[in-house]
Amino acid sequence: MNLQPGFIDSENSGSRAGTEFEPEEVRAALREILAAKPFLMTRRCCDFLAFVVEQSLLGHGHELKERTIGINVFRRENNYDTGEDAIVRIMATETRKRLAAYYSECVRQPEIIISLPTGGYVPQFHRREGLSEIESPVAGRTSSVEATGQPRTKHLNSLLLRTLLLVLTVFISIGVYFAWRIGHRSAFQGFWMPVLSSSGPIFLVTSPAPVYVYYANGPQEKGSSGGHYVITNDQFIGRGDMLAGDQIFSFMHSLGTAGRLKPSDAINLREMSTHSVILIGYASTKWGALSDSLRYAIDDSNLGMITDHGKPTEWYPHHLAEDLSTDEDYALIARVNDPETRSVLLLLSGATQYGTEAAAAMVTNPDLLSYALKKFPQGCENKNLEIVIHVKVIGNTPAAPAIVAVDCR
Numbered sequence: 001m002n003l004q005p006g007f008i009d010s011e012n013s014g015s016r017a018g019t020e021f022e023p024e025e026v027r028a029a030l031r032e033i034l035a036a037k038p039f040l041m042t043r044r045c046c047d048f049l050a051f052v053v054e055q056s057l058l059g060h061g062h063e064l065k066e067r068t069i070g071i072n073v074f075r076r077e078n079n080y081d082t083g084e085d086a087i088v089r090i091m092a093t094e095t096r097k098r099l100a101a102y103y104s105e106c107v108r109q110p111e112i113i114i115s116l117p118t119g120g121y122v123p124q125f126h127r128r129e130g131l132s133e134i135e136s137p138v139a140g141r142t143s144s145v146e147a148t149g150q151p152r153t154k155h156l157n158s159l160l161l162r163t164l165l166l167v168l169t170v171f172i173s174i175g176v177y178f179a180w181r182i183g184h185r186s187a188f189q190g191f192w193m194p195v196l197s198s199s200g201p202i203f204l205v206t207s208p209a210p211v212y213v214y215y216a217n218g219p220q221e222k223g224s225s226g227g228h229y230v231i232t233n234d235q236f237i238g239r240g241d242m243l244a245g246d247q248i249f250s251f252m253h254s255l256g257t258a259g260r261l262k263p264s265d266a267i268n269l270r271e272m273s274t275h276s277v278i279l280i281g282y283a284s285t286k287w288g289a290l291s292d293s294l295r296y297a298i299d300d301s302n303l304g305m306i307t308d309h310g311k312p313t314e315w316y317p318h319h320l321a322e323d324l325s326t327d328e329d330y331a332l333i334a335r336v337n338d339p340e341t342r343s344v345l346l347l348l349s350g351a352t353q354y355g356t357e358a359a360a361a362m363v364t365n366p367d368l369l370s371y372a373l374k375k376f377p378q379g380c381e382n383k384n385l386e387i388v389i390h391v392k393v394i395g396n397t398p399a400a401p402a403i404v405a406v407d408c409r
Contacts (some may be wrong), residue, residue, distance in 0.1 A: 029113075296405065304316055304351025
């Protein structure tokens, strides 16, 4: 077999004249890739690959730079720091690995191959041809044997060499992919193993947020007064806590791990010797005191600032509105081995709802979590781990988190 590089004529992309591929051929190949198993559970990789392929088909390949992709695919701001936020590079690497997995698992080899060479973000398209097709003259040309008069054996030897090089490249790509997956899985599992190893079900704990409601003694006519506000402490759960809990619960379900949702007032952590506990949005609850012995803690009395050894930092939402909306947030992720309860506690909390949601997204994403764990020194697997993250909020949705600080002890 042979791989022939292809190109799309951006000035005549709807015509086959002057092209190796019809754009719709490439789009059909792309749809098959995105529907395959390696891409089914990764929306970010799908969005990344679909964008760079479509832009190439439209003749905009020269514009596929890291910042352009970050802005258009991952909704980053125009001036975002690509050195701090590596989302594009991470997703490009992940996409290459999943492409290698896709082609290695194909029962029927596709006609068109889409690849993403390292060192850039411009995809390449190739046509996979059989031996008989290579021996036949290409339309409008004479065959290489007829044109040169060289023996067919030399042509076959060249073909065999190219085939061997292709097979070697594929095997190397597959090996790199599986080595990468094993490394990611090892780091990811190393983080979760102490949490998942409890003998009883894992408790997912959320706490009601205090909310003032208007109370009136009996029906009130429109415009009348006489009522008053009453604080409720056990009626409402925050949106970010709910979304974070859903992410964690879905993740545990995918692993076949038993989990139970619990309100904070329904458990006693001092009796949790047989359960791991995941505390979601814990900073505003009675469990906030658990972080007192840690290096980082959330100070609810100071805009949800994450302190360092009790000292103020810049880790708080600087543009927090009265309705608690913001364009950025910070969050704390802490895995704590609690000596008194003999249980493992996983704490996930943002200064606001967006950080809590982003923290849950990080710990359930092997790529993001493995990237964070690279910053820890060796020997932290069984120690208390803390990760401080910063997240941009775009359209009321947290973007991919960036790591601010890490600690283990």
